[in-house]
Amino acid sequence: MESEFTMIAKTFKGLEEVLAGEIASLGGNDVEIGRRAVTFTGDKSLLYRANLWLRTASRVLVPIATFRADDADEVYQEVKKIDWEQYMDLTTTFSIDATVYSETFKHSRYVTYKVKDAIADRFNEQYGKRPSVRITEPDLYINVHIAERTVTISLDSSGDSLHKRGWRTANTEAPINEALAAGMLLLAGWKGQSDLYDPMCGSGTILIEAALIALNIPPGIFRKHFAFENWKDFNKDLFETVSEDDSDEREFTHHIYGSDAGFYAVQAATKNVRAAGLQKYISVKQIRLEELKADKLKEDGLTTDGALVMINPPYGERLGQDKNILDLYANIGKALKFQFTGATAWIISGNEDALKCIGLKPSQKIHLLNGEIECLFNQYELFQGERRVRMAELAETGERHKAPGNPRSTHHNPKAASGTPKFKRNYDKQPTHTDKRVQLSAPGRTDRQVPARGKRPQQTARVSRRPGDRR
Numbered sequence: 001m002e003s004e005f006t007m008i009a010k011t012f013k014g015l016e017e018v019l020a021g022e023i024a025s026l027g028g029n030d031v032e033i034g035r036r037a038v039t040f041t042g043d044k045s046l047l048y049r050a051n052l053w054l055r056t057a058s059r060v061l062v063p064i065a066t067f068r069a070d071d072a073d074e075v076y077q078e079v080k081k082i083d084w085e086q087y088m089d090l091t092t093t094f095s096i097d098a099t100v101y102s103e104t105f106k107h108s109r110y111v112t113y114k115v116k117d118a119i120a121d122r123f124n125e126q127y128g129k130r131p132s133v134r135i136t137e138p139d140l141y142i143n144v145h146i147a148e149r150t151v152t153i154s155l156d157s158s159g160d161s162l163h164k165r166g167w168r169t170a171n172t173e174a175p176i177n178e179a180l181a182a183g184m185l186l187l188a189g190w191k192g193q194s195d196l197y198d199p200m201c202g203s204g205t206i207l208i209e210a211a212l213i214a215l216n217i218p219p220g221i222f223r224k225h226f227a228f229e230n231w232k233d234f235n236k237d238l239f240e241t242v243s244e245d246d247s248d249e250r251e252f253t254h255h256i257y258g259s260d261a262g263f264y265a266v267q268a269a270t271k272n273v274r275a276a277g278l279q280k281y282i283s284v285k286q287i288r289l290e291e292l293k294a295d296k297l298k299e300d301g302l303t304t305d306g307a308l309v310m311i312n313p314p315y316g317e318r319l320g321q322d323k324n325i326l327d328l329y330a331n332i333g334k335a336l337k338f339q340f341t342g343a344t345a346w347i348i349s350g351n352e353d354a355l356k357c358i359g360l361k362p363s364q365k366i367h368l369l370n371g372e373i374e375c376l377f378n379q380y381e382l383f384q385g386e387r388r389v390r391m392a393e394l395a396e397t398g399e400r401h402k403a404p405g406n407p408r409s410t411h412h413n414p415k416a417a418s419g420t421p422k423f424k425r426n427y428d429k430q431p432t433h434t435d436k437r438v439q440l441s442a443p444g445r446t447d448r449q450v451p452a453r454g455k456r457p458q459q460t461a462r463v464s465r466r467p468g469d470r471r
Contacts, residue, residue, distance in 0.1 A: 003043055003044075004029070004041055004042060004043050005041065005042075005043075005062065006039060006040075006041050006062070006063055007028075007039070007040055007041070007042060007046075007047060007050065007060055007061065007062055007157075008034075008037050008038070008039050008040075008060070008061040008062075008063065008154065009023060009037065009038045009040070009050060009054060009057040009059070009060050009061075010036060010037050010057060010058045010059050010060075010061070011036055011037065011038065011056050011057050011058060011179070011183075012036065012056070012058070012177075012179065012180055012183060012368065012369055013035075013036055013367075013368065013369040014183075014366060014367055014368040014369060014377075015056045015179075015180070015183040015187075015368070016033045016034070016035075016036065016037070016038060017033065017423070018056050018183050018186050018187060019038045019054065019056045019057055019183075020033050020038045020423045021186075022053070022054050022055065022056060022057075022186075023038055023040050023050065023054070024423075026042075026046060026049050026050060026053055026054075027042065027046060027049075028040035028041065028042050028046060028050075029041045029042060030424075031423050031424070032423060032424040032425065032426050033423050033424065033425045033426070034425070034426055038423075039426070044233075044235060044238060045238060045242060047060065047062070047157055047228065048226075048228070048238065048239050048242045048243070049242050051157060051158055051162065051220055051226050051228065052218040052219075052220040052221060052242065052243060053218045053219070053220065054162065054219075054220075055179065055182035055183070055186065055209070055212075055213070055219050056179050056180075056182055056183040056186065057162050057179065058158075058161045058162055058163055058179055059156055059157075059158040059161060059162055060156075060157045060158050060162075061143050061154035061155065061156055061157065062154055062155045062157055063152050063153070063154045064082065064087070064153055064154060064155060065078070065079075065082050065152070065153040066150065066151065066152045066153075067150075067151055068149045068150055068151070069149060069151050070104065070149060071104070071105075072105065072107070072110055072111050072114045073114070075105075075111055075114055075115065075118075075151055076114040076115070076117060076118045077118070078151070079114075079115050079118035079119065079153060080118040080119075080121060080122050082153065084119055084122055084123070086232070087140065087155060087231070087232060088131060088139070088140050088232070089131070089232075090123060090127060090129050090130070090131055091131070092131050092139045092140050093131065093132050093133065093134035093138040093139045093140070094119070094131060094132075094133060094134065094138050094139065094140040094141070094142055095133060095134060095135070095138040095140075095141055095142065096112055096115055096116055096133075096142045096143075096144060097141065097142070097143050097144070097156070098111060098112045098115070098143075098144040098145075098146070099143070099144070099145045099146070100144075100146045101146065101147050101148070102146050102147065102148050102149070103148070104148065104149055105146050108146075111144070111146065112144065115142070115144055115153075116133060119131070119142075137159075139230045140155065140227075140230065140231075141155065141156035141158075141159055141227045142154070142155065142156070143155070143156045155227075155231070156227055157226065157227055157228040157231075158226060158227055158228075159225065159226060159227030160223075161179075162179065162219075162220065163177050163178040163179040163180075164178075164223070165178050165219050165220070165222050165223065166220075166222030166223040166224060167208060167222045167272060167275050167276035168203070168272055168275070169271050169272060169275045170203060170267065170268035170269075170271040170272055171203055171268060172202045172203040172262070172264070172265045172268050175202055175203045175205050176202070176205050176206065176312050176348075176370065177205075177370070177371075178205055178208075178209060178219070180368070180370060181205045181206045181209045181312075182209045182212075182213065182219065183368075184206070184310065184346065184348060184368070184377060185206070185209055185210055185213055185310070186213070187346075187366060187377065188308060188310065188344075188346045188379070190210060190213055190214075190308055191213065191214065192210075192213065192214025192215070192250075192252045192254060193254070193306075194254055194303070194306045194307050194308055195254045195255050195256070195257065195301075195302050195303050195304075195306075195307040195308075196210050196254070196255075196256045196257070196307065196308045196309075196310065197256075197257045197258070197259075197297075197302060197304075197307060197308075197309050197310075197340070197343075198257070198258045198259075198309070198310050198311060198312075199258075199259050199260075199289055199292060199309070199311060199335065200259075200260060200261075200289065200311050200312065200313050201258030201259060201260050201265070201266075201269050201284065202260060202265050202268070202269065202312070203265065203268040203269050203272055204258055204268065204269030204270075204272045204273055204282070204284065205272075206258075206310050206312065207256050207258040207269065207273065207282050207284070208272060208273060208276050208278060208282070210256050210310075211252070211256055211276070211278045211281045211282055212276075212278075214250075214252040214254070214256070214281070215249060215250060215251075215252050215281070216248050216249050216250045217249060221243065222276070252281055254303075255281065255282075255283065255301060255302070256281055256282045256283070257282075257283050257284075257297075257300065257301075257302050258282065258283070258284045258285075259284065259285050259286065259287045259292070260284075260286065260287075261286070261287070261288045261289065262286070263286055266284055266285065266286040269284045270284050283300070283301075285300075289328075289331050289332065289335055290331055290334075290335070292335050292339050293339060294338070294339045294340070294341070297339065297340075304339075304340050304341060304342050304343045305341075305342030305343070306342060306343070306344075307340070307342070307343040307344075308343065308344055308345075308346070309336065309340055309343050309344070309345040309346070309382075310345070310346045310347075311332065311345065311346070311347045311348075312347075312348050312349075313328060313329065313332060313347065313349060313354075314328065315349055315350040315351045315354070315373065315375075316351045316354060325351060325354050326353070326354055326357045327357075328354075329349075329351075329354040329355065329357040329358050330357045330358070330359065332347070332358055333357065333358035333359040333360055334359075336358070336360065336380060336382055337359070337360065337382065340382050341382055341383070342382060342383070343382045344379065344380070344381055344382065345379070345380040345382055346377060346378065346379050346380075347377070347378050347380070348368065348370065348375050348376070348377045348378075349375060349376060349378075350370060350373035350374060350375045350376075352376060355376060355378060358380070360380045360382075361380075362378035362379055362380055363379050363380065363381050364378070364379040365377070365378050365379075366378075366379075
């Protein structure tokens with residue numbers, strides 16, 4: 001692999017600029033925004049750091065060939081020309097994931113199998129044997145992207161999606177994606193500068209992602225494995241140096257609070273917080289939204305003035321009755337107005353009518369995609385007294401907990417350069433939301449006691465990058 005090469009980080013719709021900012025802060029060059037993706041250049045160290053550090057990426061691809069093709073047979077011939085021996089041998093198992101956005105290639109599964117055949121036939125013709133496709137945990141993940149007649153063949157350096165951090169041991173129904181939760185926090189300007197509260201925390205995703213950002217801990221540090229660790233040019237010493245570097249971790253002097261009305265949700269959140277080793281920074285309790293009171297929150301230690309409140313409420317698909325969901329959102333509005341004075345709230349929802357029932361005027365609206373659901377991510381300033389006066393006061397003091405107009409925040413890396421980076425945009429490089437996806441196979445501080453990479457937290461004398469048990 002060349003000393004500096006091109007990489008593509010995939011992400012969610014609406015988080016492209018946030019991801020571009022993350023990449024720039026890691027030292028990525030030639031950063032260019034596409035549709036649900038960011039292209040950049042860097043060396044092998046950056047590839048490893050990107051997989052460890054990028055909070056809003058789903059995977060990091062390394063293109064190895066790009067060509068134009070008019071039909072599947074031409075794809076076969078071009079793929080067969082690739083020097084696959086550079087990346088694999090007869091013992092290497094592989095899988096292929098294809099993304100197709102083209103009027104020319106309408107039978108995407110057929111194209112996928114032609115790519116598989118091209119690789120297998122190349123080896124069979126030269127060595128009399130062919131490598132095997134493996135349904136789960138292959139040695140090599142191959143990505144095929146077709147935009148009209150342009151075909152890009154890439155190696156997937158991540159393997160499992162990067163949103164699978166490795167700390168989750170318990171689930172609730174339809175938990176929010178970890179990368180989306182991190183993106184929401186970064187859009188909200190979160191860097192650990194205040195208390196944070198999630199009154200509908202579910203399994204604790206927002207709470208845990210908030211703590212990792214506040215402490216500047218890389219989200220990938222919990223993972224047991226990345227796909228690049230199977231590559232022929234994998235540099236184990238370099239990766240250990242990258243993964244054990246804790247020089248960017250920072251102290252978090254505030255606290256993160258979560259609550260939920262459901263007993264099992266609170267249990268799940270508590271288990272996940274413990275698995276991530278973050279119980280020193282996160283408190284979870286069972287309480288209904290309507291029972292939240294400002295004086296009780298203060299007794300629990302929450303400072304609402306300047307705090308960040310983030311909520312991912314139900315959107316209405318599972319409640320069955322429209323009135324139930326509208327009443328829920330009305331209760332959210334009441335709680336925010338009367339119990340969280342002085343805070344800034346952010347709410348994501350795919351139900352625009354329900355959002356209107358909150359009864360507050362959003363100061364900012366951001367369009368995001370949660371799974372296949374188009375959502376609004378709204379910001380609400382919870383001021384006491386006249387809004388204009390309070391806004392002017394905060395503008396003078398610089399205390400407002402706002403989402404930056406430039407969401408490409410560098411706050412997750414204290415070494416990042418200040419200022420507003422400008423990124424190129426090339427939306428022709430990436431597919432739109434109508435993509436058809438076909439799979440050939442199944443898809444700080446250094447005084448903390450932390451477990452080895454990828455293992456469950458446990459008491460140990462060894463200090464490494466895992467958060468572990470912070471007591």
